[in-house]
Amino acid sequence: MAVPPVRPLAERRLVQHFRDAGAVSMADAIPFAPATPSRQRAFDRLKGADVLRTDGQGRWWLEEERWHDRRSDRRARVVLTMLAVAAAGAFAALR
Template sequence: MAVPPVRPIAERRIAQHFIDAGAVSMADAIRYAPARPGRQHAFERLKGADVLKTDGQGKWWLDEERWSSRRSDRRTRVVLTMLAVAAAGAFAALR
């Protein structure tokens, strides 16, 4: 049974919230208080990765360049993992 990737989904929903609110620069920063524990953890991860930045007064904004880079890095890791699994499977099948 497949399990949805909860962490990326929570991060994507938070990023979309900021994009929808137009909070993509310091001048447009907004207050954000996650209601769910999973979203709180995702919020902390995005702050730690400098994807979400503060104006120093409790408001946050999304750095779109860093967000795009984070998503691209995640896709690269997924593709490399899939290739490694496929290579291991092919190697096992040939033995």
């Protein structure tokens, strides 16, 4: 049974919240208080990656370019991992 990728899903939902609110620049920043522990963890990860930025007064906005970079990096890691697993499988099958 496959397990859904919980961390990326929580991050995407959080990013969608900021997009829906139109908080994509400092001028459009919104206050945000995570309602659940999983949202708090996603919020903390995105703050740490500078995807969510603050105006210093408790309001936050989404840095779209950083979000795009984060997703691209994640995809690259997944592809490299899949290639490594495939290579190991091919090596094992040829032995």
